Amino acid sequence: MSGAEDQYLVALAAGSQDTAAFGELVRRHQSQVRNFLRKLCGDFTAADDLAQDCFLHAWNKLQTYSGTGSFIGWLLKVAYTTFLQSKRKSKRYKEILESAGHTADAEGKSYTLGSEDVSDLEKLLAVLGEEERAVMIMSYALGLSHREIGEATGLPVGTVKSVIHRGKEKIRTSFDIKDYKHG
Amino acid sequence: MTSKIINMADKLRDTEDQLLEAIFQSESIADDGFSKRVLTRIRRGIWVRRLALPIAMIIGGSIAVKPLSQLVTAGTQLMMAVPQDLLDIPASWIPQAQMLILGAVLFAIGMFSVRMIED
Numbered sequence: 001m002s003g004a005e006d007q008y009l010v011a012l013a014a015g016s017q018d019t020a021a022f023g024e025l026v027r028r029h030q031s032q033v034r035n036f037l038r039k040l041c042g043d044f045t046a047a048d049d050l051a052q053d054c055f056l057h058a059w060n061k062l063q064t065y066s067g068t069g070s071f072i073g074w075l076l077k078v079a080y081t082t083f084l085q086s087k088r089k090s091k092r093y094k095e096i097l098e099s100a101g102h103t104a105d106a107e108g109k110s111y112t113l114g115s116e117d118v119s120d121l122e123k124l125l126a127v128l129g130e131e132e133r134a135v136m137i138m139s140y141a142l143g144l145s146h147r148e149i150g151e152a153t154g155l156p157v158g159t160v161k162s163v164i165h166r167g168k169e170k171i172r173t174s175f176d177i178k179d180y181k182h183g
Numbered sequence: 184m185t186s187k188i189i190n191m192a193d194k195l196r197d198t199e200d201q202l203l204e205a206i207f208q209s210e211s212i213a214d215d216g217f218s219k220r221v222l223t224r225i226r227r228g229i230w231v232r233r234l235a236l237p238i239a240m241i242i243g244g245s246i247a248v249k250p251l252s253q254l255v256t257a258g259t260q261l262m263m264a265v266p267q268d269l270l271d272i273p274a275s276w277i278p279q280a281q282m283l284i285l286g287a288v289l290f291a292i293g294m295f296s297v298r299m300i301e302d
Contacts, residue, residue: 023222031214140207
């Protein structure tokens with residue numbers, strides 16, 4: 001997946017409203033965006049709906065992509081903003097969480113842990129705040145650099161590093177990840 | 184000794200990062216028609232935007248045509264009622280004035296429609 005090809009496709013899509021070029025961009029990046037939102041939401045269906053909204057917003061705002069950073073960084077910024085907006089808009093959000101048996105705290109933790117059959121990742125994500133979760137997913141699941149995470153979240157690189165450090169600290173105090181076995 | 188400690192710390196950090204990467208890792212999600220659904224929504228949006236303005240103009244025009252014609256008639260009668268020497272304009276100007284009023288009203292309707300669509 002080359003950045004230059006992305007830039008070319010963005011230029012085509014933004015310049016001449018080429019939906020085919022944008023379709024190629026969607027195909028290239030849908031996995032990362034959906035993965036990010038699925039981990040962030042914990043609900044696959046809601047995450048995929050948000051991913052669709054994210055790509056629609058990206059299409060409408062394609063002119064605002066300056067081309068200086070990576071396209072995936074910009075796309076994840078749109079995805080994160082879409083997630084936050086939908087969360088703010090959804091008045092039922094809290095009710096759903098409560099009915100799922102989750103104890104949300106003031107820091108914005110919102111990961112559902114209603115079922116006993118939860119993965120290690122879900123357990124880890126549940127102890128993190130919303131911002132930490134987004135940053136940790138971008139770093140460890142998507143392999144983004146600190147600079148790219150900064151672009152996506154609007155945080156300075158130094159803050160990204162400290163958020164990751166804080167997240168790891170929380171995970172460390174809650175779990176003994178040394179016991180984790182691959183696969 | 185110090186460098187050994189630093190190396191050890193780095194190694195530990197790396198191991199922890201690798202473990203976290205292993206926990207966070209997930210398989211690539213298959214497209215399964217996702218991009219097609221996105222493109223369908225985008226194309227639908229483009230068509231809606233393309234059709235919205237002409238449709239709004241037609242609807243707005245059809246609603247406005249009756250009061251507009253009444254307005255033009257009233258305006259013409261008013262022009263006729265005013266003594267000619269008071270106006271001191273050639274009679275040939277009156278149809279042009281009607282056209283100007285009509286143009287201004289249509290322009291206002293058009294601008295209003297565009298603003299409504301943008302909102």
